[in-house]
Amino acid sequence: MAQTGAVPVVDVSQLDDPRSLADAIKSTLNSTGFLFLTGHGLEAQAERMFEISERFFREETDEEKQRCAYKDNKGYTRVSQEVLDPSKPAPDLKEGFNASYIAPGEGAHPPVPSQPLPNLLQDHADELAAFQHGCFSICQRLLQAFAVALDLPVDFFTSQHHEGPDSRSILRFLHYPAIPAGAAVDPNRAGAHTDYGSLTCLFQRQTGGEGLQILPSSEPLEGGKWRDVGMVEGAMLMNIGDAIEPVWSGANFKSTLHRVVLPTPLPADGVPERFSIAWFNQPSPTASLKTCVPVSSISPEDRERMARKGVEPGKEVTADEHLQARLASTYKLVK
Ligand SMILES: O=C(O)CCC(=O)C(=O)O
Numbered sequence: 203m204a205q206t207g208a209v210p211v212v213d214v215s216q217l218d219d220p221r222s223l224a225d226a227i228k229s230t231l232n233s234t235g236f237l238f239l240t241g242h243g244l245e246a247q248a249e250r251m252f253e254i255s256e257r258f259f260r261e262e263t264d265e266e267k268q269r270c271a272y273k274d275n276k277g278y279t280r281v282s283q284e285v286l287d288p289s290k291p292a293p294d295l296k297e298g299f300n301a302s303y304i305a306p307g308e309g310a311h312p313p314v315p316s317q318p319l320p321n322l323l324q325d326h327a328d329e330l331a332a333f334q335h336g337c338f339s340i341c342q343r344l345l346q347a348f349a350v351a352l353d354l355p356v357d358f359f360t361s362q363h364h365e366g367p368d369s370r371s372i373l374r375f376l377h378y379p380a381i382p383a384g385a386a387v388d389p390n391r392a393g394a395h396t397d398y399g400s401l402t403c404l405f406q407r408q409t410g411g412e413g414l415q416i417l418p419s420s421e422p423l424e425g426g427k428w429r430d431v432g433m434v435e436g437a438m439l440m441n442i443g444d445a446i447e448p449v450w451s452g453a454n455f456k457s458t459l460h461r462v463v464l465p466t467p468l469p470a471d472g473v474p475e476r477f478s479i480a481w482f483n484q485p486s487p488t489a490s491l492k493t494c495v496p497v498s499s500i501s502p503e504d505r506e507r508m509a510r511k512g513v514e515p516g517k518e519v520t521a522d523e524h525l526q527a528r529l530a531s532t533y534k535l536v537k
């Protein structure tokens with residue numbers, strides 16, 4: 203398997219059946235939990251999403267952004283409004299927009315978002331809906347492989363995910379503003395965190411794209427060595443989230459801590475802006491999250507990882523209960 207920085211790279215264009223995909227990715231799911239996928243088929247659409255995202259952050263009026271301000275995990279967050287690592291005093295130097303499910307348009311019927319969209323995104327709602335569907339489909343393919351890798355029925359996870367207005371999955375546009383030369387800022391673009399859903403697809407851009415780091419589960423939480431994820435042109439970065447790691451897989455698969463940092467010391471000529479796009483794939487709100495491997499097989503270290511995230515092996519929670527608990531304990535917004 204090819205490797206760049208801390209994260210392996212897998213070409214998935216030929217891995218059509220769940221078994222061959224599972225064989226190619228299983229060892230990574232058990233270790234770093236992060237994987238670059240090439241040949242995923244969404245390259246051109248992702249590039250379009252970056253164009254739309256760039257226009258949105260640069261050209262949309264403040265009034266429109268505020269009309270669609272963050273509520274219930276949807277909408278616009280201002281620079282320095284979000285705190286992904288509440289144990290640190292510095293808020294994140296980024297702005298974002300969370301778009302929930304958009305029903306695709308059909309014939310004369312326009313697409314229907316399930317939240318207010320700012321004008322500039324509403325104009326591209328059809329493309330956003332198609333991209334959301336593309337991301338959901340890749341995740342279903344990956345979730346089939348996850349099930350096979352855990353010796354579960356192939357539809358074990360996919361049957362607990364769906365598309366629709368009540369889905370909790372989110373398409374997120376992120377913009378990290380440029381840091382001017384000589385600025386005195388905390389190196390925090392996005393604080394250390396794990397993602398909450400079943401898995402995340404992340405698209406990065408070559409320009410200003412550096413800065414994403416992971417703390418592999420083999421490293422101690424305090425003083426452990428963070429690794430650069432690096433960049434693979436056109437690739438999609440996949441990572442496991444907290445619905446899979448501590449809950450469903452009994453910590454067999456790893457939901458790895460990650461963050462986005464500025465270089466230290468800051469380069470004399472400043473740091474360019476950075477854009478990224480994430481698809482946070484969430485189980486259906488009523489999905490039952492219960493450890494799916496024998497509880498007796500879970501190692502003491504993995505039990506500790508589960509306990510840190512407030513998960514009791516074998517206890518059943520709904521995906522919504524899990525999501526609300528994770529948001530409440532690890533996510534903060536500055537008013
Ligand atoms: O922008 C990035 O590269 C990562 C963002 C991230 O990890 C997140 O929003 O959960």
Ligand SMILES: [Fe+2]
Nearest residue numbers: 395396397460
């Ligand atoms: Fe993340």
